[in-house]
Amino acid sequence: MAFGTSIDPAATARPAATSKTGVAAKASATPEMAKAEEEAKAADATSRAARAAADFESFLKLLTTQLRNQDPLQPLESTEFVAQLASFAAVEQQIGTNTRLDQLVQSLSGNALDRAASYLDRSVEVAGGKVAFDGETPVAVTYDPGATAVAAAAEVRDAKGATVATFAVPATAGTQTAEWDGLIGGQPAEPGIYEIVVRAARPEGEVETVATRTVSRVSSVSLEGGEPRLRLDTGAEVALGDILSLS
Known part of the structure; x- marks a missing residue:
């Protein structure tokens, strides 16, 4: 009062x-x-x-x-x-x-x-296609092209958004995996943050981007506005509610 x-x-x-x-x-x-x-x-x-x-x-x-x-x-x-x-x-x-x-x-x-803090150094699954490539180990995302997909392909984009590699991926309905071997034109790519985007073609000729998921490592945690935030090795920051699975 x-x-x-x-x-x-x-x-x-x-x-x-x-x-x-x-x-x-x-x-x-x-x-x-x-x-x-x-x-x-x-x-x-x-x-x-x-x-x-x-x-x-x-x-x-x-x-x-x-x-x-x-x-x-x-x-x-x-x-x-x-x-x-x-x-x-x-x-x-x-x-x-x-x-x-x-x-x-x-x-x-x-x-x-x-x-x-219990998430530190743990692997978490989040929405999106950003991956941290170490220069050797292949990286992947999961996706579902949908029941009407007739073909699907993945595009690998660098930190500047430029497409550096493309490859065909399964177009069967259900959870699928798009794995990038880390090669650009037959040569190993530089370590860094990349994004894998999956696009599916429909019978009518329409091509659309489908939702992807990726597994990343939690590198640090912080408190912002009273809410905990997780920083991933891809540089992305997510809330605890954004975590789809933990391993």
């Missing part, structure tokens, strides 16, 4: 109608209220806990200023004072709640990062 909604400045300045002392109290409280509002605005750039703490401090300043400057002949009514103390307790409770929520979020984030 923000302090501005727990105390009505017009109500706290009620003695001003009958006493010079009350007028002085209102005049002295006004700068305090303005300062409290400025402090609350500045706190908006911080966390929720910090904003609540700023409101809490402003509430205290306003309450003590009001008590210090009230008209002794017409002090604040007990019922109104009790209501303000209740607001004071609500603000304090909000600070404690926000603090506990922040601690819970940090705990959950830590658990998620621990879980992601």
